[in-house]
Amino acid sequence: MKSRSNLTPAEVNDIINRSLVCHVGMVDTNGMPYVLPFNFGYQNDRLYIHSGPEGKKIGIWKSNPNVCVEFSTDYQMHHQNDSVACSYSMRYKSVLIYGMVKEIDDIDKKKEVLEIFMLKYTSLQNFKYSTPALANVKVFEILPEKIEARAYGY
Numbered sequence: 794m795k796s797r798s799n800l801t802p803a804e805v806n807d808i809i810n811r812s813l814v815c816h817v818g819m820v821d822t823n824g825m826p827y828v829l830p831f832n833f834g835y836q837n838d839r840l841y842i843h844s845g846p847e848g849k850k851i852g853i854w855k856s857n858p859n860v861c862v863e864f865s866t867d868y869q870m871h872h873q874n875d876s877v878a879c880s881y882s883m884r885y886k887s888v889l890i891y892g893m894v895k896e897i898d899d900i901d902k903k904k905e906v907l908e909i910f911m912l913k914y915t916s917l918q919n920f921k922y923s924t925p926a927l928a929n930v931k932v933f934e935i936l937p938e939k940i941e942a943r944a945y946g947y
Contacts (some may be wrong), residue, residue: 800886800942808886808942809835810913812864817842819853819860827853834909840890840935841897841906851931858893862935871946884946891939897932900924906932 800808809815818828829850834841840862844850854860865887873880897903904922907930911920 800944804886804944805888805940805942806835808866808888809840809864811866815840815842816863817850817860818863819850820857821849821853822856832910832914834906834913836909838937840892840937841909841932842894842935843907843910843930843932846929846931854894854896854933858895860892860894860935862890862892864888864890867944867947869946882946886944886947887942889941890935890937891941892935892937894933894935897934900927903927903930903932906934 812833814830815833816828816830818826821827827849831842831844865885867884867886869884871882871884897906904927907922907927908918908920912918
């Protein structure tokens with residue numbers, strides 16, 4: 794995996810794990826960009842997202858599984874001179890992950906991945922999952938091929 798960053802791997806993981814949502818960019822069959830926000834789980838350098846069983850994104854990923862996923866945190870306005878507009882800028886920390894979307898079909902693996910989501914968003918584990926719900930939810934893994942990260946203004 795290629796990486797370009799002014800941050801350590803621990804700092805990259807911190808940005809990802811503190812982000813509440815990620816934005817997944819893809820390209821539709823007409824060559825147009827399409828970006829959607831997702832809840833996500835990240836564990837052992839693996840990124841997971843989920844969705845309902847249908848939608849535009851599912852069709853896009855079938856024809857082009859390449860994605861770019863964005864995470865960002867720590868926004869803070871700063872300036873050098875409060876009366877000069879061009880001296881203002883935004884501090885931020887961000888990570889981009891480039892990879893391919895792969896659907897997870899196995900029911901037991903889906904349950905494992907959904908536990909990663911629930912731990913991230915609730916700090917709880919060992920939830921119950923009905924078989925119809927597991928069959929209805931789409932769960933995807935994105936294997937990072939390249940990561941770019943940056944802390945600007947810090």
